[in-house]
Amino acid sequence: MPKYAGWSSTSSSPPCCFSRATTRRPSRARSCPSRATSSVELGGRRALVTGAGRRVGQAIAVGLARAGCDVAVHYHGSAAGAGETVERIRAAGRRAELVRADLRDAAVARALPDQAARALGGLDILVNSAGVMREQRVEDVTPQGWDETLDLNLRAYFFVAQGAIPHLRRTKGRIVNLADEAAFEVWPGYVPHCVSKAGVVMLTKGLARVLAPDITVNAVAPGAVLPPDAWDDAARQRLARTTPLRRLGSPDDVVRAVRYLLEGGDYVTGTTVVVDGGRLIR
DSSP: OOOBTTBOTTOSSOTTOOOTTOOSOOOTTTOOOOOOOOOOOOTTOEEEETTTTSHHHHHHHHHHHHTTOEEEEEESSOHHHHHHHHHHHHHTTOOEEEEEOOTTSHHHHHHHHHHHHHHHTSOOEEEEOOOOOOOOOGGGOOHHHHHHHHIIIIIHHHHHHHHHHHHHHHHTOEEEEEOOGGGTSOOGGGHHHHHHHHHHHHHHHHHHHHHTTTOEEEEEEEOSSSOOTTOOHHHHHHHHHTSTTSSOOOHHHHHHHHHIIIIIOTTOOSOEEEESTTGGGO
């Protein structure tokens, strides 16, 4: 067992947890400061959720509203879905504001948090969930297709976060990025997507390191939550059978992970919570 300052190999107490039987008190220089645990109440918080017009982004926006947040609902092409998101948020008794932006444009992405903060009167939370996922053989990937995937799935996350920094510093805010199981394993038909999501994991670590202690930055990596719409029942059942927990995930599974990082993750930053039913260990 490795020896730490103030912790002998025969001690049953880890560092900072000295028992009364300890005869040698740690010096002030070596003592570990205590940090009171705390949770964040989401009631009245103001959140920007990108890609909130469909699928998981929509579920997160509605889930945060049900937890008490007012939400800026970002969309680009999914106008009808974004309108549905707004209706569901308002039905939950919370404020919803539509914000449209093409996040492939870095300047537009950087300006989005300002737009959201003006609409909501401030900003406490950013959830980066906009993205694209295209199946394509490596031999068929074009420079344009590569750029479209990386620009929306990775570069946009950086510039939206960059624009949010002044607002979130004022409110001791939080950022949650949507990564993917594909960040940790290769999907042969989705190589650009895998690369982009692996980048999100490292981006999360980098931002967390730079923005601490004012802003926490974490990621959630969903697994088999919402298979492509084109999949038939047989494909979905096969996916469930090959998942250790023997079921597909649901958007609610992702929402719960996001809420943990926003509400209870006071001492968590720079990490990625994988919500995949155990697929990475299969």
